[in-house]
Amino acid sequence: MEASWGSVNAERGWYVSAQQPEEAEAEELSPLLSNELHRQRSPGVSFGLSVFNLMNAIMGSGILGLAFIMANTGILGFSFLLLTVALLASYSVHLLLSMCIQTAVTSYEDLGLFAFGLPGKVVVAGTIIIQNIGAMSSYLLIIKTEFPAAIAEFLTGDYSRYWYLDGQTLLIIICVGIVFPLALLPKIGFLGYTSSLSFFFMMFFALVVIIKKWSIPCPLTLNYVEKCFQISNATDDCKPKLFHFSKESAYALPTMAFSFLCHTSILPIYCELQSPSKKRMQNVTNTAIALSFLIYFISALFGYLTFYDKVESELLKGYSKYLPHDVVVMTVKLCILFAVLLTVPLIHFPARKAVMMMFFSNFPFSWIRHFLITLALNIIIVLLAIYVPDIRNVFGVVGASTSTCLIFIFPGLFYLKLSREDFLSWKKFGAFVLLIFGILVGNFSLALIIFDWINK
Structure with missing residues (x-):
């Protein structure tokens, strides 16, 4: 079960590196892990770039769906739920890092193997x-x-027949020209600079959402350029709700879980961190989650206060509808698209590693296999993007099932299984609460989402 630090791990097919931890925290490491860290020395990835990488893994399309969630939970309801999910996400990372130190493994999959054997790993x-x-x-x-x-908002006249306004064609070109080459990079740390660029794009998006709140009047009026007519007469529609629950509220916790999921990237980022230690990686995690929470909350709040109950499930659609050809909106739309685009290669790393560990764990590393798996993943996600009709469906189903497992259920279950602490200890009790919370939230949300589909 040895973890090969500072070299290509032939069984896992991914690169890891680490430097000697700070002496004050060296006692946190198991003897095996400590010996490996002392033996291997490399510059590693700085604290700041590690935060950017983790924030890029956290933040993505979820930021566009949270204003819709606030409209269906209310400001206070949303704030409580978002803070709860953020804190539990940080705590579950704490459990993962603790188990990583205890077992000397450096991957989420190997924690499953260590806890429940081959079925757990699979x-x-x-x-x-x-x-x-x-x-x-x-x-x-x-x-x-x-x-x-x-692109169309920058043009005048009818260009609808041209290839550069066809979404599927653009998607294929972007995946071939940008996503695939970046996903082929051998180390996740290489994406630190693109991740920092993505972070500033997200900051710009949140700033524009704040500014444009005062550019769209309420009651909402549609299409200032060609014609202007009021689509809502009720002044009550322009009053924010502190608490609100509807059938759409079923998407709240799954979307939030989806929005804070970074756990598959935690251990790869930890392995490449400069001067790695449990405390240092936890600080990286806490910083990334806190900054993500702040940007999420601000963009959701002002997005909701702009459109109220008329907020779209994907926030950018609202600005296209009510502020067509607005230069700032068009610019921020391009920025958020680039930010989302730069997140895709980062998520390729844990996905490809999971495929290799499931099917090729006993084979030596091969660039040909690395290339083919990356290509296969690219083809699958492009096909899904072409045929899935609504992003809310992805947030709901993936968030209620796999996201709750990776954030809540697996860390709690593995810690209960692997820890030698007394069951009444605070840490083990916290793991138990995390496990129960994940099971209840996942099953309840998935049941409500399926019920909503059936009714429609």
């Missing part, structure tokens, strides 16, 4: 593959939908 790897494919397809779905519209 279940974890399968869950990671499904979740990451769902996440990447949701990002590409946004690109397919919004990129042609963003």
Whole structure:
């Protein structure tokens, strides 16, 4: 069960590297892991770039769906749920890092193997593959939908027949020219610079959402350029709700879980962190989750206060409808599309690693296999992005099933299985609460979403 630090792991097919941890925290490491860290020395990825990488893994298409969730839970209801999910996500990372130190393994899949043998490894790897494919397809779905519209807003006249306004054609070109080459990179740390660019795009998006709140009046009026007519006469529609629950509220917790999922990238980022230690990686995680929470909350709040009950399940659609040809909106739309696009290669890493660990764990690393698996994943996510009709379906189903497993259920279950602490200890009790919360939220949300589909 040895983890090969600082080299290509032939069984896992991914690169890891680490540097000697700070002396004050060296006692946190198991003897095996400590010996490997002392033996291998490499510069590693800085704290800042690791935060950007993790934020890029956290933030993506979820930011566009949270205003819709606030409209269906209310401001206070949304705030409580989002804070709860953020804190539980951070705590579950704490449990993962604790188990990583205790068992000297460096992958989520190997934690499943260590806890429940081969079935545990297969279940974890399968869950990671499904979740990451769902996440990447949701990002590409946004690109397919919004990129042609963003280009069209810069043009005058009828260009609808041209290839560069066809979403499917643009999607294929982007995946071949940008996503696939970046996903082929051997180390996740290489994406730190593109991740920092993605972070600033997200910041710009949140700033524009705040500014444009005062550019769209309420009651809402549609299409200022060609014709202007009021679509709502009720002044009550312009009053924010502190608490609100409807059948659409079933998508709240799954979407939030989807939005904070970064757990499949935690251990690869930890392996490449400069001066790695449990405390240092936990600080990276807490910083990334806190900044993501802030950007999520601000964009959701002002997005909701702009459109109220008329907010779209994908926030950018609202700005296209009510502020057509607005230069700032068109610019931020391109920025958010690039931010989402740059997240896709990052998620390729844990997805590809899970495939290799499930089917090729006993084979040496091969660039040909690396290339073919990356290509296969690219083809699958492109096909899903072409044929999935609504991004809310991806948020709901993937969030309620695989995201809750990876954030809540697996960390809690594995810690209960592997930890030698007394069951009444606070840490084990927290793991138990995490496990029960994940089971209840996942099953209840999935049942409500399926019931909603049946009624429709």
